[in-house]
Amino acid sequence: MGALIPIIIIGAAAGFLATRLMRIEADIATTVLIGIAGALIGGLVLRFLATVMGMLAGFVGAVLGAIVLIWLWQRFSRR
Numbered sequence: 001m002g003a004l005i006p007i008i009i010i011g012a013a014a015g016f017l018a019t020r021l022m023r024i025e026a027d028i029a030t031t032v033l034i035g036i037a038g039a040l041i042g043g044l045v046l047r048f049l050a051t052v053m054g055m056l057a058g059f060v061g062a063v064l065g066a067i068v069l070i071w072l073w074q075r076f077s078r079r
Helices: 004-021 028-077
Strands: none
Touching: 004 028
């Protein structure tokens, strides 16, 4: 119940801003619903992108780590 009030406030603000940017006239209830639904959709999209980017960053880190390890191995195994 405690998280419901901030969601409504953020949803109202987001809905207000979105309806103004898109030049849509809507009543308060519709504006709040648009904002809350947009926050849910946006949150899901951002979580998905963060997961994909997180996996991609892990892959890039693994490749860079392997390159450094190969470089060290070549550098010190020639002696």
